[in-house]
Amino acid sequence: MTSVDHAHALLPDSAEFAALLAEIGAGASDRDRNDENPFDQVIALKRAGFGALRLPERFGGPGLTVPQLFSTIIDVARADPIVAHIFRTHFWFVEERLRTADEPTSQAWLAKVAEGKTFGNAFSEKGANAVGSLVFNTRLLPADGGYRLDGEKFYSTGTLFSDYLTVAATTDHDSVATVVVPADRTGVRLIDDWDGFGQRRTGTGTTVFSDVAVAPDELLSDSPYDAEPEPTVQYASLQLFIHAVVAGILESVVDDGVALLRSRERSFSHAVAERPTEDPLLQRQLGEIASTAFIARAAVLDAAAAIGAATDSQTATGVPDADLATEAQLKVAKVKVHLDAVAPEAATRLLELGGASASSRTRNLDRHWRNIRTITLHNPVGLKARAIGQNLLHGTALPANAYF
Structure with a gap:
């Protein structure tokens, strides 16, 4: 797993970060043409502290504003849009934890972000349910003082490159729950089967969960389907x-x-x-x-x-x-x-x-x-x-x- 070397974390306006993007961009066309996964490039950005740019100083980051972050995302996408896209769910996860940063659970996950860990997406499923529906075939059921997770997801953008996976599932009381599990946990299988004609190497494929153990502190939320949504950005x-x-x-x-x-x-x-x-x-x-x-x-x-x-x-x-x-x-x-x-x-x-x-x-x-x-x-x-x-x-x- 990758961790940030804080002594060498790079700010987006630094010459070192520009050099890193130039190096990533130099091979982007060849990787696309040869259908190669950008593992090394994602690791380089993790080590440079890219995933922690929004963290305030008290959580170990430089505290970029939202516009500064998006300017940097554009810069990374200019170098390689595949690499940039891989981090999409990660930054959503970070914003969600910052929104509730006073809670101990959020602080624990933000500490992982500060270490250079990244978070992928396992939300969407194939099937008859409407796109964006909160009804999932993936199930989270009580077991052994915690939970067990079973199901299959698709469009799992970034998962192949991530340290942790955010997963949405239906519970035994028919609510929707979101959990976070390590990508290498027993029972998690990542299948690199996304076959789009563009954005081909973003890891946007199938993720299978087979009797995956989930600890109580890995449960992020559990809400009724008909809960009144809060205003959010x-x-x-x-x-x-x-x-x-x-x-x-x-x-x-x-x-x-x-x-x-x-x-x-x-x-x-x-x-x-x-x-x-x-x-x-x-x-x-x-x-x-x-x-x-x-x-x-x-x-x-x-x-x-x-x-x-x-x-x-x-x-x-x-x-x-x-x-x-x-x-x-x-x-x-x-x-x-x-x-x-x-x-x-x-x-x-x-x-x-x-x-x-x-x-x-x-x-x-x-x-x-x-x-x-x-x-x-x-x-x-x-x-x-x-x-x-x-x-x-x-x-x-x-x-x-x-x-x-």
């Missing part, structure tokens, strides 16, 4: 993470666009300039792609600031101001609706900067479109846009689920 943060990855990919698209044009020595006989770098049409297209990337980062950071404001308004019980929470949720939803429209197009227009040679498997430029399109499919943009419109017209509350 933790799920908005979980969604904004996806958009931050897209923003990072767009910045990588710009990087590759510059390199692609500079690598070209000839153009078409009917082009308006002899060299592609001097062609005003290609210059304009590159500028438009760069503008899309710029607005993507700005929009993500604006929504992150709204999440930060709501987070700062939280009461001692971890409940934020309802109006600030709603504002943050709406901003995050609007970021998705916009990026879903412009990001895939930008990745497509990158290929037009190089013509047929841009389709070379060696260049692997299609990975940007594949990664963007895959990660934008996490929730339907049409339903997000409709929820925004309903709120504007009728003041309709946003759905109380993990997609907002």
Whole structure:
């Protein structure tokens, strides 16, 4: 297991962290083309203290603000969106523990985060239940003074690379419980079977739990299905993470666009300039792609600031101001609706900067479109846009689920 060397923990604005991201980025295209898991790169970020960036000093971290964290996530995604995506559930877990940081249980888990431990996701299941339903086939039942966990999960993003797994299950009294178990505990099986055409090596596969022992202090929550939801921005943060990855990919698209044009020595006989770098049409297209990337980062950071404001308004019980929470949720939803429209197009227009040679498997430029399109499919943009419109017209509350 990996632990943070606090003497060598890297701040995001340091030259050392920039060098680490450059090293991660240098191999990103080859890893994607060769379908390789980025174990070494994830370990390097763990050791650099990436997973502990939000911890305040009293818990052993640098105490980054929410916007500072999301700016760093964009930077990591620019280097490698696969590596960035792996940490998505981890940062949600950290925010949830910070929300209840006065509780001894949360403090114990935050100490693990400070040590460099990371937390993966085992929530979703295949089957007939609606996506996002709180009814699970995975069961948590009393046994031996604790519990036993049995079931099968899918879309377990980051689990393959994590030290601990957060698992949602149905209890013997038909409530929903969340537990945390070590990834290497007896009875836990991680299956690397995610077969998406993009974001391929995020460990988003099957996780099987067979008679897994769960201690009482590993139970995080146990709530009735029909419990009245509290105002929260933790799920908005979980969604904004996806958009931050897209923003990072767009910045990588710009990087590759510059390199692609500079690598070209000839153009078409009917082009308006002899060299592609001097062609005003290609210059304009590159500028438009760069503008899309710029607005993507700005929009993500604006929504992150709204999440930060709501987070700062939280009461001692971890409940934020309802109006600030709603504002943050709406901003995050609007970021998705916009990026879903412009990001895939930008990745497509990158290929037009190089013509047929841009389709070379060696260049692997299609990975940007594949990664963007895959990660934008996490929730339907049409339903997000409709929820925004309903709120504007009728003041309709946003759905109380993990997609907002």
